Amino acid sequence: MDLKSRIDKAVRDAVRRGQRAPAPAKLAAALEYATTPGGARIRPTILLSVAMACGDDKPAVSNAAAAALELMHCASLVHDDLPCFDDADMRRGKPSVHRAFSEPLAVLAGDSLIMMAFEVLAAAGSHDPMRSAALVMALARKSGMPGGICAGQGWESEDKIDLAAYHRSKTGALFVAATQMGAIAAGQEAEPWTELGDRIGEAFQVADDLRDAVFDEETLGKPAGQDDRHGRPNAVAQLGIEGATQRYHDILSGAIASIPSCPGEAMLAQMVNMQARRLTPSAAASRA
């Protein structure tokens, strides 16, 4: 099975368990709506790539880790889109969850997907309780306070933003979770994989800034120019489009150089390059 199929199946299976009778029907539908269509599934793809580079000796644990990370990412999108944050009408080319269902159901769908992420990791405890606990720890830390995506979003309520902490937690945290959880799922230490996640997160942030500055809403599948509108800091504002593009490629070189020595090192470098090409504005434009 290719990576995308592994991820989509693991996410779909988790969502179906969450929809079992006697679940309330609208919230059950919102869970599926919030997790489909799959999109690039970039975080769990990185996670599984790292797991495979490390031997992927317990695929059921890796699949659980990938599903949990993607569910957490989907949850964060649902909550970020809420009227009190980005107030986004569209996401992935269709109405955002609170527009398609309601605001209460969007809050609850986000909450439920978070719980589901941890339930999936707990279920992996039947294969390996030590790895299960380490995966819960990594995901919780990179999602909550003081250094996860909640912290990142929280910085936007501060009068004075710590820019480094803001970017590291807002965008970077789930990429670090991806590399750490991939390693843990395959029985390896998480720490040596932190830098790779950090750098991929940085690259992703710059790529996002570039796309946000260059594209219109139809191409993005979500409102364009959001950073400018909300006065959020971004690489294009600091460096211009050419400078930001150069920075993007520099970060990627660093990311590849940081890959720890492991059986699948070369394959993993290739995957990072491939994901990177998908993210650059020129590639996105040619796909559109």
Added chain:
Amino acid sequence: MDLKSRIDKAVRDAVRRGQRAPAPAKLAAALEYATTPGGARIRPTILLSVAMACGDDKPAVSNAAAAALELMHCASLVHDDLPCFDDADMRRGKPSVHRAFSEPLAVLAGDSLIMMAFEVLAAAGSHDPMRSAALVMALARKSGMPGGICAGQGWESEDKIDLAAYHRSKTGALFVAATQMGAIAAGQEAEPWTELGDRIGEAFQVADDLRDAVFDEETLGKPAGQDDRHGRPNAVAQLGIEGATQRYHDILSGAIASIPSCPGEAMLAQMVNMQARRLTPSAAASRA
């Protein structure tokens, strides 16, 4: 250390870890605000009582379970109070989190407390990874979909409510989590403890209905008559005040009868009775 001190310390320690630099200051403050003052801490008190009745052989694991359950409960209160749900201005005698901080910070505080609950359970994995995974599973199931508190709240968005499923998930779920997690934390099977949690949850719901019908806002520390206002089903509307009071005592007798045979069975029955007395309207009135 008495139970309340054990719980408060475990919750406080978790919140402090979540506030570490470089956390955004307002969200960090909101976490503390949402978890203090402690109130009755009734769910983690039940949890620790069950753990002690089962021997409490790993107190660090029990403390983690108690803190996690209370953090989850606090998170649910913060989200339930949001304008799109109960729109409550007051909670525990002070402004609700979204009134004291802001709506974005209330959503994020709730999310962060959920992550923190699972992080605390993951940390208990260093003492016992099997119990850690089982605790994560129990808490996630009783919090999310299809049978946890998210499902309970989700029922309020349905045109036709499954009343049994609604009450079981909305109020009952975290009491079942309390008895199950207490047993798991002490190395016992969760299932025999499900009925006790179910019945305590039912009793709590009826007591809440009674207080909601009988008291004013000052006594409750939150808006009174909420059920009536939101057209939610409750025992007083069905049975009258006297009938509901009788029902309350019947459920409690069943709860005590359901306690599985264990070393601390008698002490646990006493605790259930004590908690029950605190919850009856007459006791609440005499305290006020």
